[in-house]
Amino acid sequence: MSDNRPGLLIVFEGTDGTGKSTQLKLLATVLVERGFSVVSTFEPSNGIYGTQIRELFTNRKKISPEEELDLFLADRKDHVDKLIAPSLKGGKIILCDRYYLSTIAYQGAAGLDPDHILARNDFAPVPDLALLFHAPLATGIQRITEGRGDTLNDFEKEDYLQKVATQFEQLQLPCIKRIDAERDIEAIHQDVLALVNPLLRSL
Numbered sequence: 001m002s003d004n005r006p007g008l009l010i011v012f013e014g015t016d017g018t019g020k021s022t023q024l025k026l027l028a029t030v031l032v033e034r035g036f037s038v039v040s041t042f043e044p045s046n047g048i049y050g051t052q053i054r055e056l057f058t059n060r061k062k063i064s065p066e067e068e069l070d071l072f073l074a075d076r077k078d079h080v081d082k083l084i085a086p087s088l089k090g091g092k093i094i095l096c097d098r099y100y101l102s103t104i105a106y107q108g109a110a111g112l113d114p115d116h117i118l119a120r121n122d123f124a125p126v127p128d129l130a131l132l133f134h135a136p137l138a139t140g141i142q143r144i145t146e147g148r149g150d151t152l153n154d155f156e157k158e159d160y161l162q163k164v165a166t167q168f169e170q171l172q173l174p175c176i177k178r179i180d181a182e183r184d185i186e187a188i189h190q191d192v193l194a195l196v197n198p199l200l201r202s203l
């Protein structure tokens with residue numbers, strides 16, 4: 001476990017429409033049934049900066065990539081201080097839908113240096129496990145537009161998402177475990193459990 005802390009931080013990462021949110025919910029249900037204390041959360045958070053970020057979704061060009069990075073970092077600091085750090089200290093299992101790997105991939109795809117982005121995240125607790133869901137872009141886009149009944153927002157435009165996918169593919173961090181997300185939900189869930197189970201022994 002990282003930092004000798006009592007809890008666990010498991011993050012769910014990948015391009016949009018890879019099914020990571022569904023897998024987070026399935027894992028949360030199993031862990032709660034087994035009696036663990038689970039905190040399910042997400043970024044951008046619903047704090048003040050996260051709310052500002054969501055407003056950006058529809059008119060992205062108004063701010064520069066640097067300003068965008070600053071906002072995601074401000075949101076993360078707020079989220080870490082208010083929820084993630086206290087929950088880790090309290091021995092909880094935190095399941096977070098997106099974290100700093102998303103910042104590296106999305107703001108990296110917007111032109112910023114991935115190593116610089118990682119360095120700017122040095123305040124954020126390192127995940128015990130980062131589940132990185134991979135699926136072909138077309139599958140993700142189809143899931144967004146058909147499954148969710150949505151149109152693509154500015155963060156989801158296809159050429160940009162292709163760059164994001166490339167960033168995710170190139171990411172190499174010790175906490176990362178890659179998951180083939182182009183399979184049925186139950187098969188993916190079993191993979192997630194196999195990766196999470198060994199970590200639970202330390203709780």
Ligand code: TYD
Binds near residue numbers: 016043044099155
């Ligand atoms: P998300 O809430 O997963 O989207 P949705 O509600 O549509 O499922 O994330 C919102 C978008 O924010 C997503 O396209 C990725 C982007 N994002 C970044 O660009 N940088 C970040 O650091 C994070 C956490 C998200």
